[in-house]
Amino acid sequence: MTNKELSQLYYLVKEIKLKRQQLEQLRTIAEGTTVELTGMPHGTGINDKVGNIAADIADIKAILELKIQEYYYQYNRLTRYIESIDDSLVRQIMTLRYIELKEWNDVADMVGGNNTEDSVKKRVYRYLDKQ
Incomplete structure (x- = not known):
């Protein structure tokens, strides 16, 4: 095993922290986003702020879950390797x-x-x- 392989757990922890921060930022934005329903059309493009934020939150949650699974895989792999020394x-x-x-x-x-x-x-x- 190389030092780079051994260091992967460290970088996964950093990635997980980053994704959690992104998720919290999006949740904060979502809490401050309101939808105005006037019944009158406005704007020329379709812009669903709440929908876009919800989709971003779902994407980050999915990525976060994958990173957490990868963390446990790497943790078990490294533990087995180190215990064999x-x-x-x-x-x-x-x-x-x-x-x-x-x-x-x-x-x-x-x-x-x-x-x-x-x-x-x-x-x-x-x-x-x-x-």
Whole structure:
């Protein structure tokens, strides 16, 4: 497995957060949108603001669901891979970094043993290079 593959969970979490923000923005817009029913036609084009917003919300919900499913797939895949590693320290480092999404300096602090950000990073990259 490569560092890029291991990092996918991080990027999926970012995508999910972004989609949730977009969904909330659209819901806020939808709450402020009113429909005026006068019985009189106006405008030359067809413009259904509420309908368009509802369609956008449905699209984002569907995309969000797919991203969440992909997150669980990647989470399970990474967990299985990391659990198969023989070296306990590498397993701990990878779990903290790629599953719990900690920064390298936090990983070093949590692992302890006078490890630094660079030392835990190098340990993982050396392990990956051997694979």
